Amino acid sequence: MRLLALLAALSLVAAACGDDGDGAAETTTAPAATEALEGETGESEEEMTMDHLGDGSLGVVQVEPGGAVQIRSLEAITGDVAFLGLPNQRATMLAVEHFGSIHGFDVEVGVGLDDLCSSDGGQAAAQIVVADEDVLGVIGTSCSGAAVAAAPLITDAGMVLISGSNTSPALTSDLAGNVGENRNIGYYRTAHNDRAQGEAVSTFVLEYLGLTKAATIHDGDPYTQGLAQAFQDFFERDGGTVTAASALNKEDTDMVPVLTEIAASAPQLLFFPIFQPAGDFVADQAPGIPGLESTVLMGADGLLNLDYLALPQTAGMYLSGPDTRFGENVNQSTGKTADEFLTAYEQLYGEVPAAPFWAHAYDATTLLLEAIAAASHVDADGNLRVDRQGIRNYLDSVQGYSGLIGTINCDEFGDCGASRITVVQNLGGEENAAASMQNVVYAYAR
Numbered sequence: 001m002r003l004l005a006l007l008a009a010l011s012l013v014a015a016a017c018g019d020d021g022d023g024a025a026e027t028t029t030a031p032a033a034t035e036a037l038e039g040e041t042g043e044s045e046e047e048m049t050m051d052h053l054g055d056g057s058l059g060v061v062q063v064e065p066g067g068a069v070q071i072r073s074l075e076a077i078t079g080d081v082a083f084l085g086l087p088n089q090r091a092t093m094l095a096v097e098h099f100g101s102i103h104g105f106d107v108e109v110g111v112g113l114d115d116l117c118s119s120d121g122g123q124a125a126a127q128i129v130v131a132d133e134d135v136l137g138v139i140g141t142s143c144s145g146a147a148v149a150a151a152p153l154i155t156d157a158g159m160v161l162i163s164g165s166n167t168s169p170a171l172t173s174d175l176a177g178n179v180g181e182n183r184n185i186g187y188y189r190t191a192h193n194d195r196a197q198g199e200a201v202s203t204f205v206l207e208y209l210g211l212t213k214a215a216t217i218h219d220g221d222p223y224t225q226g227l228a229q230a231f232q233d234f235f236e237r238d239g240g241t242v243t244a245a246s247a248l249n250k251e252d253t254d255m256v257p258v259l260t261e262i263a264a265s266a267p268q269l270l271f272f273p274i275f276q277p278a279g280d281f282v283a284d285q286a287p288g289i290p291g292l293e294s295t296v297l298m299g300a301d302g303l304l305n306l307d308y309l310a311l312p313q314t315a316g317m318y319l320s321g322p323d324t325r326f327g328e329n330v331n332q333s334t335g336k337t338a339d340e341f342l343t344a345y346e347q348l349y350g351e352v353p354a355a356p357f358w359a360h361a362y363d364a365t366t367l368l369l370e371a372i373a374a375a376s377h378v379d380a381d382g383n384l385r386v387d388r389q390g391i392r393n394y395l396d397s398v399q400g401y402s403g404l405i406g407t408i409n410c411d412e413f414g415d416c417g418a419s420r421i422t423v424v425q426n427l428g429g430e431e432n433a434a435a436s437m438q439n440v441v442y443a444y445a446r
Helices: 002-017 082-099 119-130 143-155 192-209 223-236 256-263 278-288 305-308 338-347 358-374 388-396 432-435
Strands: 061-062 067-077 135-140 160-163 188-189 214-219 241-247 270-273 297-298 318-322 376-377 384-386 400-405 406-408 420-425 440-446
Touching: 002 297, 067 358, 082 135, 082 160, 082 297, 082 338, 082 358, 119 135, 135 143, 143 160, 143 223, 143 388, 188 358, 192 270, 192 305, 192 318, 192 420, 192 440, 214 223, 214 256, 223 241, 241 420, 241 440, 256 400, 278 297, 305 432, 318 338, 338 358, 358 388, 358 400, 384 388, 384 420, 388 420, 400 440, 420 432
Parallel strands: 067 135, 135 160, 160 188, 214 241, 214 270, 270 297, 297 318
Antiparallel strands: 061 384, 318 420, 376 384, 400 406, 420 440
């Protein structure tokens, strides 16, 4: 007690000596023991120790009462690849509706942005996104090439980007522990990694079809080139021979030169994991090239859509892509099954999804919303405060999440989707296009 009294006396002397020059004593009042100190993020120490993820290192977004949580959709919604982006965007909208509010705050997606399935489109749209500092995360892009340009901008702004249909290994890893050249921290995907798809196609060709000589075509896009290379790596590893590995331009319509060059190598199968309209011309012109008359034609998920399957020249073709046999899988955040989603989709849009990644986009959206919920809390003034780093913390730790696509586990590189691939054979004809999407002849699981 005497020591405390002495300290108190000394503090009074110190205060008296704190003269500002005119004889007035300058005093400061220490905060009470229950008074919270403000941190660099604007959160109090009390708030920062509440039950939510994040340490404020990427900043905190505040949503005032009456405001809404802001996320965005960035997909290919116009042009030749709109068949892929529109179902993804619509799936995001339905997921937001089914999920509901976050701690009492509505969620707004805003106007859908278009990645144009290109690097330029991805970059331009990402610049629009990052100009709005209230945006917390983005669902997209549709195409890997767009993600290569968009992901650095979005993730550098502290936001997250979660894709339902990017599959290029360059965006995550080679599934063998080596980081992809275009990997950005803050990027995630629920789509499969094309190292898995490449292995699936290789095994299908060697074991199911019994063919040992194949040629490939890509168009220079990270998706098409990455998948063609993955197929070649596994095909050659397991005893096959890639007779030619060729490239074309997306804008090409005359495929005779590249097909003639390929024919000289006498492949038994031609694998062209490209997009429309180039894929239309390859399928149309290949049978007319001497040496390719009986060559088996095979595409991948870039061509796996109702419009392509309806083309007469694609009858009998094989196409690989994600396994969409979702059965009774339930998204744990919304309680919806794939069938319930499809019913809602058809009622709202008057058609079935034209491409196979709609469930992946739905799950990507609910994962983002769960991450925002886990990284946020309502403060004493009724504001919702969302920690950007907390969103990443949640996504980095996702294990055993039940989605429409099945069980979702995120690895250290951002791969969260299941490596389940199927190969379908096109029955031929517009009337059979939808049935062809489900005409599975081969299944693979990594």
